[in-house]
Amino acid sequence: MPQPPRAIWLRDQGPPRKPRLSRERIVTAAVELLDAEGAEGFSMRRLAARLNAGTMSLYAYVKTKEDVLDLALDAVMAEIELDTPDDRSDTAEDAAEDSSWRTFLVRQLSQSREVMRRHPWIPALTSTRPLLGPNALARSERFYTAVNRAGLDGPQLVAAVGTLSYYVNGFVASENVWRSWMNDPEGELELRREAQAHIDQQVGRYPTLSSQAQLEFSDFDAAFTHGLKIILDGIETQLNVTRPPRTISEGP
Incomplete structure (x- = not known):
């Protein structure tokens, strides 16, 4: 069975080439194309057309289509801020050590959700390739540090x-699909009411769904926040059975 090509981050890039297009222009155009067509509609031919260039000219800057996708994905990762205005420390370690570690994680994950909503193709790509670009690694370092501290x-x-x-x-992937399909608030509300009524008519068969499913509930923001709180509550219970939080002086 043929082996998949090594990720761009793990290969020698060779000496820089004399600019004609530029890798930066290619990546910018790739993000725009992905935003417009999604990962399934992305091709080097379409990317070249967007740049008014020949398809083969792109390969002077990248070896494969997968390279372009890796670079585009890492570029949008930069939209998740490394530092935010309410950070009270100058270093990643200090910020992560702050007693409000949950606040830090919620802030980072909420920003991730916003970026994924702007670029709906992100969830599909993050599940198929290693996140080894500098922007992705910098944000992963902050995130791991917060949980570790x-x-x-x-x-x-x-x-x-x-x-x-x-x-x-998973939440954003489902949210994006739903929003792309159901973009009429009144129509969505009516559909939810009909679905709830359908279950209520069969309360004897589905008693828990009838009383608890709340199918008319359509606040994605609140649902995201509630779900995240449940997960963080579960993580916090583990802190009480492992070890006390570390201080900066103790090191990683």
Whole structure:
């Protein structure tokens, strides 16, 4: 079975080429094309047309289509701020050590959701390639540091970070699909009412769904916040059975 090509971040890029287009222009155009057509509509031919260039000319700057997707994905990762106005420290370690570690994580994950809503193709790409670009790694470092300083390490740390990432990716992927299909608020409300009425008519068969499902509830922001709180509550319970939070002087 042929092996997949190594990610661009793991290959020698060779000497810089004399600019004609530029990798930056290619990446900017790639993000625009992905925003317009999604990952399924992306091709090097369409990208070249957007740049008014020949398809083969792109390969002077990148080896494969996958390289372009990796670079575009890392470019939009920069939209998640590394530092925010209410950070009270000058370093990543100090900010992560702040007692409001949950606030930090909620802020980061909420920004991630906003970026994924602006660029709906992100969840599909993050599940198919390693996030090894400099922007992605810088944000992962901050995130891992926050959870580690709160008191988790090893498999628990990896599981906690993974759970939070999977939650946000899955939530936004579903949200984006729903919003692209149902963009009429009144129509959505009517559909939800009809669905709730359908279940209520069969309360004997679906008693819990009838009383608890709340199908008329359509506030994605509140649903995201509630779900994230449940996960963070679960993570916080683990802090009480592992070890006390570290101080900066104790190191990683």
